[in-house]
Amino acid sequence: MTAITCVDDLQRLARRRVPRLFYDYVDSGSWTETTYRANAADLDRIAFRQRVLVNIEQRSLATTMLGREVSMPVALAPTGFAGMQHADGEILAARAAGAAGVPFTLSTMSVCSIEDVAAHSVAPFWFQLYVMRDREFVRALIERAKAARCGALVLTLDLQIPGQRHKDIKNGLASPGNLPFRTRLDMLGKVRWWSTMLGTRRRGLGNIVGYAPGVADLPSASAWVKRSFDPTLTWKDVEWIKACWGGPLILKGILDPEDARAACNSGADALVVSNHGGRQLDGAPSSIAALPGIVDAVGDRIEVHMDGGIRSGQDVARALALGAKGAHIGRAFLYGLGAAGEAGVRQCLEIIRRELDVTLALCGVTDVAQVDRSLLARSATTMNRKIA
Ligand SMILES: Cc1cc2nc3c(=O)[nH]c(=O)nc-3n(C[C@H](O)[C@H](O)[C@H](O)COP(=O)(O)O)c2cc1C
Numbered sequence: 355m356t357a358i359t360c361v362d363d364l365q366r367l368a369r370r371r372v373p374r375l376f377y378d379y380v381d382s383g384s385w386t387e388t389t390y391r392a393n394a395a396d397l398d399r400i401a402f403r404q405r406v407l408v409n410i411e412q413r414s415l416a417t418t419m420l421g422r423e424v425s426m427p428v429a430l431a432p433t434g435f436a437g438m439q440h441a442d443g444e445i446l447a448a449r450a451a452g453a454a455g456v457p458f459t460l461s462t463m464s465v466c467s468i469e470d471v472a473a474h475s476v477a478p479f480w481f482q483l484y485v486m487r488d489r490e491f492v493r494a495l496i497e498r499a500k501a502a503r504c505g506a507l508v509l510t511l512d513l514q515i516p517g518q519r520h521k522d523i524k525n526g527l528a529s530p531g532n533l534p535f536r537t538r539l540d541m542l543g544k545v546r547w548w549s550t551m552l553g554t555r556r557r558g559l560g561n562i563v564g565y566a567p568g569v570a571d572l573p574s575a576s577a578w579v580k581r582s583f584d585p586t587l588t589w590k591d592v593e594w595i596k597a598c599w600g601g602p603l604i605l606k607g608i609l610d611p612e613d614a615r616a617a618c619n620s621g622a623d624a625l626v627v628s629n630h631g632g633r634q635l636d637g638a639p640s641s642i643a644a645l646p647g648i649v650d651a652v653g654d655r656i657e658v659h660m661d662g663g664i665r666s667g668q669d670v671a672r673a674l675a676l677g678a679k680g681a682h683i684g685r686a687f688l689y690g691l692g693a694a695g696e697a698g699v700r701q702c703l704e705i706i707r708r709e710l711d712v713t714l715a716l717c718g719v720t721d722v723a724q725v726d727r728s729l730l731a732r733s734a735t736t737m738n739r740k741i742a
Contacts, residue, residue: 358693358701358705359705360666360705361665361666361686361689361690361702361705361706362665364686364689364690364692364693364694364698364701364702364705365381365685365689365693367689367692367693367694367698368380368439368688368689368690368691368692368693368698369381371544371546371547371692371693372439372440372544372547372692373537373540373541373544373547374525374537374540374541375525375526375527375533375537375540375541376435376438376439376527376692377692378521378522378525378527379435379438379519379521379522379525379527380433380439380685380688380689380692381685382519382520382521382522382633383519383631383632383633383636384517384518384519384632384633384634384635384636385517385518385520385636386636386637387632387636388632388636388637389629389632389635389636389637389638389639389640390631390632390633390636391632392632392639392640392643392663393629393631393632393640393641393642393662393663394663394665395640395663396640396642396643396663397640397642397663397664397665397669397672397673400642400672400675400676400730401730401731402668402671402713402716402717402729402730402731403717403728403729403730403731403732404716404717405716405717405718406718408718408720409720410715410718410720412720413711413714413715413720413721414720414721414722414723415427415707415710415711415714415722416722417679417722417723419457419624419657419659419679419680420505420506420602420604420623420624420657421602422457422505423455424455424456424457424680425454425455425456425707426455426456426670426706426707426710426722427670427674427678427679427680427681427722428456428670428680428681428682428683428703428706428707428710429451429456429457429458429459429480429659429680429681429682429683430447430451430456430457430458430459430682430683430687430699431459431631431661431682431683431684431687432459432460432461432462432464432480432482432508432510432606433461433684433687433688434461434462434463434464435463435464435465436461436464436465436688436691437464437465437466437554437556437557437560438465438557439688439691439692440547440550440691440692440695440698441550441551441553441554441556441695442465442466442474442550442554442556443465443466443691443695444460444461444464444465444466444470444471444560445466445470445471445474445475446691446695446696446699447687447691447696447699448460448471448474448475448477448479449474449475449476449696450687450690450696450697450699450700450703451477451479451699451703452475452476452477452479453700454700454703454704454707456703457477457479457480457505457506458475458477458479458480459479459480459481459482459508459682460479460480460481460482460504461482462481462482462483462484462495462561462562463484463559463561463562463579464559464560464561465556465557465558465559465560466556466560467560467561468481468495468498468499468502468504468560468561469498469501469502470556470560471502472502472503478503478504478505479504479505480504480505480506480507480508480604481495481499481502481504481506481507481508482507482508482509482510482606483495483496483499483507483508483509483510483595484510484513484583485509485514485583485584485587485591485595486582486583486584487582487583487584487586488566488567488582491565491566491567491582492595492598493598494565495561496595496598496599498561499599500599500600500601504601505601505602506601506602506603506604506623506624507595507599507601507602507603507604508604508606508626509592509595509603509604509605509606509622510606510607510630511587511605511606511607511608512606512607512609512628512629512630512634512635513583513607513630513634514583514584514585514587515583515585516580516583516634517630517633517634517635517636519633525537529576530572530573530576530577531573550695557572558571558572558575559572559575559576559579562575562578562579563575566578566582589616589620592605592620592621592622593620593621596620596621596622602623602624603621603622603623603624604622604623604624604625604626604659605617605620605622605624605625605626606625606626606628606661607626607628607629607630607634608625608626608627608628608648609627609628609629609635609638609639609641609644609648610644610648611647611648611650611651611652612651614627614648614651614652614656614658615651615652617652617656618652618655618656622656623656623657624656624657624658624659624679625648625652625656625657625658625659626659626660626661626682627641627644627645627648627658627659627660627661627662627678628641628660628661628662628682629641629644629662631661631662631663631684631685632662632663640662640663641660641661641662641663642660642662642663642672642673642676645658645660645673645676645677645678646676646677648677649676649677649678650677657679657680658677658678658679659678659679659680659681659682660673660678660680660681660682661681661682661683661684664681664682664683664686665685665686666705666706666709667705667706667707667708667709667710667711667712667713668709668710668713669681670706670709670710671710671713671714671717671725671729672730674722674725674729675725675726675727675728675729675730676727676730677726677727683702683706686702686706687699687702687703689702690702690703710722714729717729
């Protein structure tokens with residue numbers, strides 16, 4: 355097999371190894387996928403300022419996120435069903451992130467439960483919360499995250515009603531019941547995937563099955579999820595969640611400067627500029643286009659992170675240059691996970707680290723903390739202002 359040198363290689367391998375049902379679940383966006391494509395395309399268009407004759411021998415990518423030291427300003431974004439890309443996926447990804455010195459975020463919709471990930475990984479992880487109508491269940495999830503010593507709560511704001519992904523419907527993932535014949539046939543061919551999946555008992559929604567009243571298996575959990583997310587969620591609830599949690603709070607899914615200003619007054623410690631990886635409001639701006647306007651709106655009143663379309667260290671550098679304190683990666687690490695489990699996620703993080711290091715060096719920057727808009731060619735910053 356040819357060498358793996360970039361995240362695209364991991365994606366190609368994941369496409370071969372993961373059943374199409376679950377691969378498509380990752381590699382898709384809502385409706386026309388315009389926002390999904392724009393996330394990566396807008397990043398690609400941003401050009402760097404190449405600088406020379408700067409001593410770049412000593413370099414550092416180490417910095418802090420939410421006051422905690424990280425080896426580079428990257429976090430693993432919360433992704434539902436990661437344990438279906440590879441058996442025990444969330445545990446493996448948490449371990450890889452811990453070894454790489456970056457935070458891992460566990461989704462509410464994970465296969466491995468909060469307790470399971472805490473028991474099988476060393477570094478503290480962040481927990482992502484979806485808000486259900488049943489506030490006692492929400493409170494219980496927060497208590498479980500506290501008991502597991504999660505380092506931050508990531509409250510997702512942009513999925514109170516779900517976007518539609520055509521592929522999930524066609525592949526039979528969107529509703530309980532029998533899978534279409536072609537989906538089952540494709541699954542049969544994924545021998546490597548089966549060989550690990552048959553060795554684990556972790557195949558449901560670990561945080562929900564057995565915890566939510568009346569939810570005992572995956573089909574009943576899926577149905578429960580659909581009717582349980584709370585569309586009445588408002589800023590008042592953020593205050594309540596902040597009070598229940600009492601620790602660092604990150605608001606995820608902010609794309610508008612007005613919402614970003616409201617986030618500053620909500621008591622949250624950080625926000626993630628995000629359109630859910632193009633999986634929710636199709637036609638919304640790309641995250642990177644929205645980022646500068648949000649950074650300008652909030653100044654240093656709240657830490658700003660971003661996600662959406664990050665596939666390389668160059669993309670992380672672009673996000674930092676436009677004011678993000680950290681970039682979260684979703685699909686990039688899932689491709690690593692699907693390609694080769696824990697080793698694949700480690701490889702993904704190493705690729706991104708190397709690319710970020712060399713990119714900054716060739717821009718004449720030796721310390722990641724020094725990155726600002728001067729990293730970018732002037733035409734690139736003007737272009738971004740236009741998009742935003
Ligand atoms: C397969 C998949 C599942 C996701 N599940 C969740 C989730 O459970 N909770 C959440 O807040 N965001 C979820 N997201 C959104 C990610 O946290 C993140 O915003 C997005 O993946 C970033 O874009 P990228 O994949 O291009 O890096 C999911 C994204 C993907 C691709």
